[in-house]
Every structure is written in structure tokens, then in C-alpha cells.
Amino acid sequence: MDSIMTALPITNPVLIFFIVLIIILFAPILLNRLRIPHIIGLIIAGIIVGPYGLNLLARDSSFEIFGNVGILYLMFLAGLEIDMYDFKKNKKQGLVFGFYTFMIPMLLGTIISYYTLNLNWTTSILLASMYASHTLIAYPIVSRYGVTRNTSVTVTIAGTIFTVLGALIILAVIAGIVRGNLTHLFGVKLIIYITLYSLAIVYTYPRLTRWFFKTYNDNITQFIFILALVFLASWLAELIELEGILGAFLAGIVLNRYIPGVSPLMNRIEFVGNALFIPYFLIGVGMLIDLRVVFQNWDTLFVAANMTIVATTCKWIAAWLQQKTFKLSALDRRMIFGLSNAQAAATLAAVIIGYEIGLFNESILNGTIVMILLTCIISSIVTEKAAKEMAMKLQNEDDNDLKYDTGEERILIPISNPQTIENLINLALLLKSPRKKSEIYALHVTDDSRTGNSYTAKTTLETAAKVASSADTNLVPISRYDMNITSGIIHTMKEHNISELVVGLHQKANIVDSFFGSKIESLLKSTRKMIIISKFIIPINTITRIIIAVPHKAEYETGFAKWVDRIANMTKQIGCRAIFYAHPDTIGPLKTVLKTGRYHIRNEFETLECWDNIIMLANEVLDDDLFIVISARRTSVSFNTDFEAIPSFLSKYFANNNLVVLYPEQFESNDEITYFTDPLLNDVQSNSPRFFGLRSFFHRLIVKKKKWTHRNRKKKIEIKS
Numbered sequence: 254m255d256s257i258m259t260a261l262p263i264t265n266p267v268l269i270f271f272i273v274l275i276i277i278l279f280a281p282i283l284l285n286r287l288r289i290p291h292i293i294g295l296i297i298a299g300i301i302v303g304p305y306g307l308n309l310l311a312r313d314s315s316f317e318i319f320g321n322v323g324i325l326y327l328m329f330l331a332g333l334e335i336d337m338y339d340f341k342k343n344k345k346q347g348l349v350f351g352f353y354t355f356m357i358p359m360l361l362g363t364i365i366s367y368y369t370l371n372l373n374w375t376t377s378i379l380l381a382s383m384y385a386s387h388t389l390i391a392y393p394i395v396s397r398y399g400v401t402r403n404t405s406v407t408v409t410i411a412g413t414i415f416t417v418l419g420a421l422i423i424l425a426v427i428a429g430i431v432r433g434n435l436t437h438l439f440g441v442k443l444i445i446y447i448t449l450y451s452l453a454i455v456y457t458y459p460r461l462t463r464w465f466f467k468t469y470n471d472n473i474t475q476f477i478f479i480l481a482l483v484f485l486a487s488w489l490a491e492l493i494e495l496e497g498i499l500g501a502f503l504a505g506i507v508l509n510r511y512i513p514g515v516s517p518l519m520n521r522i523e524f525v526g527n528a529l530f531i532p533y534f535l536i537g538v539g540m541l542i543d544l545r546v547v548f549q550n551w552d553t554l555f556v557a558a559n560m561t562i563v564a565t566t567c568k569w570i571a572a573w574l575q576q577k578t579f580k581l582s583a584l585d586r587r588m589i590f591g592l593s594n595a596q597a598a599a600t601l602a603a604v605i606i607g608y609e610i611g612l613f614n615e616s617i618l619n620g621t622i623v624m625i626l627l628t629c630i631i632s633s634i635v636t637e638k639a640a641k642e643m644a645m646k647l648q649n650e651d652d653n654d655l656k657y658d659t660g661e662e663r664i665l666i667p668i669s670n671p672q673t674i675e676n677l678i679n680l681a682l683l684l685k686s687p688r689k690k691s692e693i694y695a696l697h698v699t700d701d702s703r704t705g706n707s708y709t710a711k712t713t714l715e716t717a718a719k720v721a722s723s724a725d726t727n728l729v730p731i732s733r734y735d736m737n738i739t740s741g742i743i744h745t746m747k748e749h750n751i752s753e754l755v756v757g758l759h760q761k762a763n764i765v766d767s768f769f770g771s772k773i774e775s776l777l778k779s780t781r782k783m784i785i786i787s788k789f790i791i792p793i794n795t796i797t798r799i800i801i802a803v804p805h806k807a808e809y810e811t812g813f814a815k816w817v818d819r820i821a822n823m824t825k826q827i828g829c830r831a832i833f834y835a836h837p838d839t840i841g842p843l844k845t846v847l848k849t850g851r852y853h854i855r856n857e858f859e860t861l862e863c864w865d866n867i868i869m870l871a872n873e874v875l876d877d878d879l880f881i882v883i884s885a886r887r888t889s890v891s892f893n894t895d896f897e898a899i900p901s902f903l904s905k906y907f908a909n910n911n912l913v914v915l916y917p918e919q920f921e922s923n924d925e926i927t928y929f930t931d932p933l934l935n936d937v938q939s940n941s942p943r944f945f946g947l948r949s950f951f952h953r954l955i956v957k958k959k960k961w962t963h964r965n966r967k968k969k970i971e972i973k974s
Contacts (some may be wrong), residue, residue, distance in 0.1 A: 263312040269310060272302065277532040279619065292390060292633045295532050297633075305357055316537040323387070323534025325501040326526040329483050331389050332505020333512060333522070336402040337828055338853050340411065340506075343404055348409025350575045354593055355416040357574075358384035358567035359423075365563050370556065376612045379427045383604060383621065383768050384422035384564040388498075388597035389413060390535070391636035393527060395592070398640040399645065399688070400647065405585035408575070409592040414502060417599050421496050424603050431610045446493035446724070451503065454486055458507045463795045463877070466511065470675070471794065472723065476521050479508060487917075496599060510828030511794050515687045517723035518680065538597060538629070544621045556620035561627045568594045584642055589635030596621075596628045660918075663693040666749040667698065667742050668713050673757040676789045678720045678728075681755050683793060683823040684785070692727040694749055698741030699734045739775040746780060753819070754780070756786040758912065777886060781919040782810050785819075785963020788912045790876075796911065797877040799824055802867050803835035806812055806891040807883055808842035812918025817843065821852040821882065834861040834870060864895045871906040881913040889919050 263269055276298045284294035302309040310316075340347075352920030359866065364371050372380065389410065395401050422443065429439060465478050483504045512519050572590035575581065581589075604621040608614040613621075662685045666677050681693050690815030695717040697710040714730035721728035733747075735741030756773060774784060801820060807813060824831040831854055833843055840858045847856060861867065867882075874880045883894040884899060903912060 257346065261308050263309060263562065264311075265348065265497065266315070269315065269725060272310060272601045273533065273536065277301065278312065278392045279527070292393065292535055293630050296539040296542075296629055299536040300542050300544065300626075301405065301539075303540030303542070305543035305545065306538075308348070310540070312537060312540045316533065316540065319533035320537035321497070321534075323450065323526075323530040323532070323537075325483065325487050325497055326530045327389060327392060327497040327503040327534070328525065329505040330390050330396070331413075331464075332502040332511055332913045333409060334396065334401045335407060335506065335509060335521075336825075336853065337506075338405050338507055338825075342853075343407055344411065346404070346408045346575070346579055348415065349578060350408050350414025350571065350589070351410035353571040353574050354387070354412050354568065355385045357571050357907050358564065359566050359896065361570075362563055364950035365559075369559055370617075375427060375430070376607075378423065379603065379607050379612055380617070382420040382423040382427075383596065383600045384567055385594045386417050386596070386599035386603070387413060388595050388599065389592060390595040390597050391592055391632045393531060394633065394636050395588075395640050396523075397528075398644040400640055400643045403585075403588070403647075404641060405581065405588040406592065409589050412593065417496065418499060420599055420603065421499075424606060425494055427612070428610060439666075443494075444849050446872045447495070450489060450493055450495075450500075453489075454500075454503055455507055458482060458486075458504065458512070461510050461649055462508060472517050475518055479512070479518070482508065483602075493970055504947055513683060513826040513828070514792065514793055515682045515685070515724060515726070515826055517720065520702070520723060541601075542626050543619065544623075545731060550616070550619075553616045553619045553623075555622035557615045557627075560617075560620050560624040564596060564624060564628060565631060565880060584639060584646070587635055587640040588643060591632050591634075591639050593632075594628050594635070595632035596625050600625060615800050619788055628641055660812075661750070661752045662689055663694065663750060663752045664691075664755055665694045665696055665742070665746060665749070665753070666717070666755045667696045667738070669697065670757065671713060671716055674717050675720050676793065677755055677757055677787065678717060679724075679793050680785070680787055680789075680823075682721070682724050682726060683826045684753075684755070684819040686818075686822055687826065690727075692729055692733060693721060694729045694745075695721075696731045696733070696745050696752065698738050698745075699732070700737050700741070703895065723899075738772050742776060743779050746782060751783065753783040753918075755785045755787065758786055758914075777916060781886075782941070783815060783902075783918045784916045785820075785913040786916075789794065790909060790911050793879075794827060795877065796827055796829055796879045797875070798829055799827075799831045799879045799881060800870065800874050801831065801833050801835075801883065802861065802870060803833055803839055803843070803883045804864055804885060804891045804893060804896075805836040805839060807835070807885075807917070809890040810885070810917045810919065813842070814846050816883065816915055816917045818844045818850060818852075820874045821847060821850060821854055824856075825852055830855040830857065832859060834859045834867075836861060864893050869904070874907065874910055876910065879911045879913065880907055882913060883915050883917065884921055891915075941970060 263272070266664070276295065280294040280298045281291035284291065284297075300306050304311055307376065309882050359381045362384040363374070363377045366377040367374060370377075370380075392401075393407055399408060425443070426439070444625075462478075462482070466475060469475065469478075486500035486504040487497035488500070491497050509755075511520065537685075569590050572593065574584045575589055575883045576586040578581070590639060604613060604618055608615075608618050613623065627660040664681045664683055664685060668674050668677065678693070678695075685691060685693070695711050695714055699710060714732060718728045731745055733741050733745065742754070745751070754777075758773075773784075777783060799820065815914055820831065833840070833856065835843060835858065837860055840860070848852070870880070882899060882903070884896055899914070903914070
């Protein structure tokens with residue numbers, strides 16, 4: 254028994270890790286019943302088991318390492334989940350809030366500290382810089398409610414960078430003055446270091462990441478690579494005497510577009526951070542707090558109350574001024590205040606350095622720890638309420654807004670080739686809305702011609718399920734035997750009410766084989782649902798632009814709003830730019846759908862007067878672009894006889910490019926037909942090109958006659974004049 258009992262604090266690493274896991278597991282569960290945010294529960298748990306509580310655990314090197322990793326992870330996730338389109342659009346608001354949340358605490362904090370705490374001006378300025386900085390400790394709450402891309406959240410994150418950077422610069426200046434290390438070239442050197450550091454990260458990281466993702470497809474390898482970049486950026490920031498959290502945030506901003514929000518890699522990053530590193534950091538913060546010192550010493554209690562009130566009041570004033578300046582709602586103000594009120598990382602760094610150089614006494618040191626606890630509690634409670642209201646408001650807006658009907662998202666992926674499974678599922682994940690938790694369907698059809706295939710239905714469907722589950726998406730595996738592949742797909746679509754089909758472009762078996770293959774051509778005749786035919790040379794998340802060729806009268810198709818919605822979802826997830834080449838009459842409806850759907854994507858519109866001009870896009874589409882051709886079935890309103898040349902055109906000019914050929918949904922879903930079982934309809938379908946060809950011929954003849962008549966009239970007028 255004595256050998257089992259260990260002296261406190263516990264030093265056995267296995268037992269330490271077990272206790273931490275128990276805290277991470279049960280603290281949120283127990284406090285959730287009391288409606289206390291999880292973050293507060295972890296901090297309180299740290300107080301209880303820490304050296305100033307029951308002394309079960311010492312704040313050893315493991316807590317320092319995991320704690321530092323946790324705060325870096327927190328800032329990295331904040332940068333990673335920012336909507337870059339909104340971030341750039343609201344950069345003015347971010348700059349203004351950064352000014353408010355830095356200058357107000359600096360001015361009020363300095364004056365109040367000088368007159369109420371009897372500090373000198375240098376110490377008062379350093380203490381005020383602690384009020385100015387804040388940590389996004391409540392960010393996991395915002396992420397959990399799915400409102401990370403709200404404008405108020407984006408503005409707060411932008412302001413965080415400016416105020417933390419300003420606070421750290423003041424800390425460096427004052428520390429340099431006290432230590433006698435400050436030279437007249439300090440400012441110039443710091444600006445040069447920051448500029449070179451930022452340029453190195455912004456220029457190197459995207460190119461290195463794109464190359465790595467193209468070369469290595471293993472998810473674990475990519476995850477390790479991303480973490481290595483984050484910690485390298487943090488270490489380089491510390492090398493130039495900045496805080497590592499700035500480097501982690503910058504890495505998140507730069508890598509944002511290479512890690513889609515709905516992807517296996519993003520799911521792994523969030524899971525590891527929220528399950529282990531960030532809770533470790535919060536528990537470590539709680540272990541720093543010694544409540545006994547505060548209540549045993551009235552000076553410390555007064556200092557702690559003074560610091561907490563000043564810091565909280567200044568942050569509220571900054572949020573209120575931001576609300577009034579940009580006419581925001583009271584809910585936005587509460588969200589900004591809640592996120593920006595918590596003091597932790599930069600505050601701890603400042604108070605420790607200030608204590609080491611002799612500017613802060615023990616009362617300020619202990620008061621700072623209490624201020625961290627109280628501001629974290631206030632921040633968590635306010636942010637939790639604001640995030641909950643914001644999520645409900647967004648849900649009500651989605652229910653009440655009169656948007657275009659984009660239909661259900663029931664995506665079916667027929668799979669047979671294990672090498673294309675991952676790309677097809679990743680494409681399906683990007684096409685679906687991130688707000689909708691709809692499942693996707695994977696189908697493996699076996700017929701008489703495939704009985705000898707070594708890749709069985711079980712193994713292929715298991716592979717598909719693993720890829721989907723890694724992105725936290727439910728996949729419904731379907732295995733069936735049918736007379737042929739097309740019949741199996743069509744029957745599955747009817748049985749499960751499938752809304753769209755994602756298939757891979759087949760490999761030509763011989764020289765006389767068609768571009769799409771007999772199966773896809775048969776599918777196009779057999780269903781009116783949306784069909785997406787894809788071929789990817791590089792990983793989807795490394796795409797730099799999406800170029801979409803849209804035919805004339807595409808807006809009259811039944812599935813017009815649906816395919817625009819799917820492409821907008823993919824563009825938003827990847828974070829790239831979408832360039833639409835369309836007829837002038839079609840550009841207007843495209844803009845309307847994008848505006849009504851509030852997709853907030855980077856988009857451009859170029860004129861494509863005639864479908865024959867699509868050949869010019871061969872010079873526009875680059876190797877890292879995705880070229881999407883919106884085609885049409887022969888009986889569609891937007892069908893053009895020039896569509897017959899699309900296969901040869903794509904195989905000739907875009908053989909080495911990423912391609913998607915999209916056939917929109919035609920007519921209503923309840924008007925479904927199956928051509929391969931109706932010979933009469935097949936005859937009508939096969940004869941339709943002749944009709945469209947004749948119509949096109951007479952149309953061109955009439956246009957030429959009008960031009961000839963116009964030129965003759967013009968010549969006669971010139972002769973008379």
C-alpha cells in the first residue's frame with residue numbers, strides 16, 4: 254500500500270497524464286450542469302489540483318511545454334478559421350478596434366495606476382500595457398457555436414494582433430530602458446526585423462505548402478508538416494524578440510487557404526488542439542493562481558480589484574466605441590467585449606518580466622494572477638451568451654430569408670478505383686454547405702463483367718468511409734449487384750432520393766473510346782439530376798483559382814441556383830478566387846444568386862459573348878487552376894450544338910489541367926425518365942442534334958444576311974455623301 258501511495262505532488266508521468274485526462278473529461282461535464290463554460294471549469298480544476306490547492310500536481314516542465322503549445326495552438330486556430338474575404342473587407346474596422354483596445358487601456362490605465370496605486374510613470378505605463386493586451390481564450394466557445402466567421406469575431410481577432418504587438422513593443426522598450434540595453438537604433442532594428450520576418454513567412458510558406466501537398470498525400474504527414482511550420486514561425490518570432498503567439502497567428506493566416514474548413518486535415522488539427530493542448534494550457538493557467546495570498550493580504554486584494562476593474566472597464570469602453578463608430582448591434586458589442594476581455598499570455602509575459610527587472614512587487618504579481626482568473630471568467634460567460642444568441646440569430650435569418658432553392662444535399666459517389674476515392678470524397682465535402690451536416694453516399698456496383706475485380710466492394714467502401722469519417726462526415730456505404738453499372742447507379746439514386754452525382758473521369762480504354770466513356774454518357778441520358786464529372790491532377794486544397802465557363806441562357810435551367818451554390822461552397826472552403834466567364838445576359842443572374850445566398854466569396858466576371866470563344870480560355874487556365882465547364886443536356890434550354898465539341902476540346906487543350914464538367918439538373922425531379930429503358934425516347938434524343946444543327950445553320954445565315962445588308966447600306970450612304 255505504501256508503494257502505491259506517492260508523495261505529493263505526484264511525480265509519476267503516467268499518473269500525471271491520467272489525472273489531466275480525467276480533468277479534461279469530467280470538468281466540462283460536471284460544470285455544464287451548472288451552466289458554467291468549460292473554459293472556467295478547466296481553470297478552476299487547475300486551481301484545485303495545483304500547488305496552491307490540493308497540491309496533487311506540480312506545475313512542472315510538462316505543463317510549461319504543453320501550456321506553451323496550447324496558447325500557440327489557440328492563436329494558430331484563430332488565424333486558420335478566419336474568413337479571409339471578410340478579414341480583408343473589414344480591415345478598416347479591425348484597425349480602428351485595434352486602436353481603441355490599445356490606446357484606451359494605455360491612457361486610462363497609466364493615469365489610474367499612477368494616482369491610485371502610487372506607482373511611477375514607467376511602472377504605470379508597463380502595467381497599462383498589460384491591460385491593453387488580451388488573449389482569445391474564449392475562442393473555442395465561438396468555434397463550438399459555429400460563428401467564427403461573424404464580422405464582430407473577425408474584427409476582434411484583427412484588433413488582437415495590433416494591441417498585442419503594441420503591448421509587446423512597449424514591454425521591450427521599458428525592459429530595455431531598465432536594463433540599459435536600449436539604443437537609438439532600437440526602433441529601426443525592430444521595424445526591419447518585423448518586415449523581413451513577415452515577408453519571409455508570407456512568401457515562403459505558401460510555396461512550400463503547395464509543393465509539399467502535391468508531393469505527399471498522406472494525411473498524417475501533412476498534419477506533422479503543418480505543425481512544424483507553426484512552431485517554426487513561433488520560434489522565429491521569439492528570435493526577433495516578439496511573442497511566439499504572433500508567429501502562430503501569422504502562420505494560421507498564411508496557411509488558411511490550404512486547409513479547407515471541411516476537410517480531414519482541418520478536423521485533425523481542431524481535434525488535437527481542443528482535446529489536449531488547449532485544455533492543458535487552461536489547466537496550467539489555473540495552477541498559477543494562489544487565492545490564499547490574495548485574501549490574506551489587503552494590499553494584494555486592493556491591487557487585484559483595481560487591476561480587474563480597470564482592465565474590464567477599458568475593454569468595455571473600446572467595444573462600445575467600436576459599436577458606435579460602425580453602428581453595430583448590442584450583440585456585436587457584447588461579442589467583441591467578451592472575446593477581448595480575457596488576460597493571459599501576453600499579460601503573464603509582461604508581469605513576469607516586470608517582476609524580474611524590479612518594476613513590479615509581489616502585490617502586483619499576485620494581483621495579476623487574480624485579474625487573469627476574473628477576466629477569463631467574465632470573458633467566458635459573456636462570450637458564451639453572445640455566441641449562443643448569435644448562432645440562434647443566424648439560424649433564424651437562414652430560415653426567414655427568401656433565398657434561391659438550392660435543394661437537398663444528398664450526394665452520391667460511385668466508386669471503383671481506389672486511387673480516386675479520396676479526391677472524389679474531398680470534392681463532395683467541399684461542394685456541400687459546411688452548415689448542413691448532411692451525409693454523403695458511396696456506391697459500389699458489381700455486375701457480370703466485374704466479378705474478377707480484385708478490389709471488392711467491402712474494401713473500397715471501407716476506404717471511402719475512412720476518408721469521410723476523418724472529416725467528421727457520415728458516409729452511407731451502399732453495395733449492390735445489378736445488370737450493369739448505369740442501372741445500379743440510377744436505381745440507387747431513386748431509392749435514396751439523390752440530389753447530385755459526383756463521378757471521376759474515366760481513363761480511355763482504347764483510341765476509339767469516347768472522352769466521357771459509355772457509362773457517363775449513359776448516365777447523362779438516364780437521369781436529369783446534376784452530374785459532376787471531375788479529374789484532378791493536384792490536390793484540391795492547392796488550387797489557386799476556379800475558372801468557370803458558363804453558357805448562354807444557363808440561368809433558365811432548373812438547377813441554375815443549385816450549381817452556383819455548390820461552386821460557391823467550394824470556393825469559400827478553399828479560400829480561392831472564382832472567375833465566371835459568361836454571356837452578359839447571364840452575368841446578372843449569377844451576381845443575384847451569389848448576393849442573395851450571402852456566400853461572401855472573391856469573385857470576378859468576364860464576358861463570354863459566344864461559346865466558340867471558350868478556346869481563348871486555354872491561355873487563361875494555369876496549372877494550379879480548376880477549370881469548370883457548365884455544360885447542358887441536348888434537350889436543355891441552354892444547349893448549344895457547340896457542346897458536341899467539348900470532349901475533343903478538353904482532351905486537346907486541357908489534358909494536363911484540373912477539370913470539372915458539370916451538367917445542371919434539368920426540369921423537375923418528379924419528371925424523371927430513364928432513357929436506357931425507353932427506345933422511343935432514345936430515338937428522339939439521338940435525332941435532336943439534327944434539329945439543333947439546322948436551327949443553328951439558319952440562325953447564322955440570317956445573321957450574315959443582316960450584316961451584309963448593313964454594310965451595303967453604309968457604302969451607299971458614304972457614296973452619296
